[in-house]
Amino acid sequence: MAAAAALASLAILATACGGSPAATGGEAQAHATIRPPSSAPTTTRPAPATGPSTTVGVTAPTTAPARIVGIGATSGNWDAHHALDPQVPGGSAFGPKVGGQDEYTAVTASDGLVTSFVLTLPDGTSQAAAERQALAQLPSDAVVSASGPVGPDAVGNTCYYVNATSARLARVLSTPSIGDTRGVVGIELATNAVGVAAAPYNPADVNSVTLATEAFVPSNGC
Numbered sequence: 240m241a242a243a244a245a246l247a248s249l250a251i252l253a254t255a256c257g258g259s260p261a262a263t264g265g266e267a268q269a270h271a272t273i274r275p276p277s278s279a280p281t282t283t284r285p286a287p288a289t290g291p292s293t294t295v296g297v298t299a300p301t302t303a304p305a306r307i308v309g310i311g312a313t314s315g316n317w318d319a320h321h322a323l324d325p326q327v328p329g330g331s332a333f334g335p336k337v338g339g340q341d342e343y344t345a346v347t348a349s350d351g352l353v354t355s356f357v358l359t360l361p362d363g364t365s366q367a368a369a370e371r372q373a374l375a376q377l378p379s380d381a382v383v384s385a386s387g388p389v390g391p392d393a394v395g396n397t398c399y400y401v402n403a404t405s406a407r408l409a410r411v412l413s414t415p416s417i418g419d420t421r422g423v424v425g426i427e428l429a430t431n432a433v434g435v436a437a438a439p440y441n442p443a444d445v446n447s448v449t450l451a452t453e454a455f456v457p458s459n460g461c
Contacts, residue, residue: 307378307407310355310408310452317353321333322334322335324341332344332345337361338446343359344357350416354452360445363444363446364444365443366443370426373401377403378408383403384404386400386401389427389457390440392461393460398429398440399445400426400457401426401455402454417452423452424451424453426448427455428448431446
């Protein structure tokens with residue numbers, strides 16, 4: 240009987256050491272890395288292709304459009320690019336001086352956006368150069384929709400007009416107060432002379448350009 244009892248004890252001990260008892264629900268099991276047995280075959284992944292690849296659904300980054308700093312500029316953007324002339328009341332004139340006068344005068348705004356101003360150019364500026372400088376006051380997508388000579392009007396004024404449109408300005412200026420849903424800017428080129436009320440327009444001497452967020456109507460005169 241003693242020998243049988245000893246054998247039974249050894250059998251129980253063997254089961255405890257080498258068996259696989261079921262884990263109880265309260266036991267936490269660590270996540271160990273699973274390794275294949277040493278006799279298992281190994282698999283080698285092929286090297287990645289070295290040829291050109293195409294990324295699907297990714298658009299190349301584009302350059303953000305430049306800030307609007309002329310017609311349609313916010314007050315902040317305008318002030319950041321123009322020097323206020325403190326000598327002129329109302330804060331409507333900005334330097335530098337051109338022929339003794341501020342480069343930008345009669346600057347007006349609505350809804351915090353610049354809607355009109357007069358651009359002073361040096362005497363002797365050609366019509367072509369004046370048009371380029373006028374269009375430079377608009378976003379780069381602006382296109383000329385109409386142009387031509389005007390006058391003489393009822394008081395003898397003559398000038399030249401340019402109408403331009405800009406999709407960017409249409410988005411910016413379509414506010415309830417401005418209402419320029421087509422992004423139209425009317426431009427008047429003129430020749431001003433000191434002491435002359437109705438100076439004739441001279442395409443070889445354009446020294447004043449007026450821009451406003453409405454189409455220029457030739458029948459209304461200069």
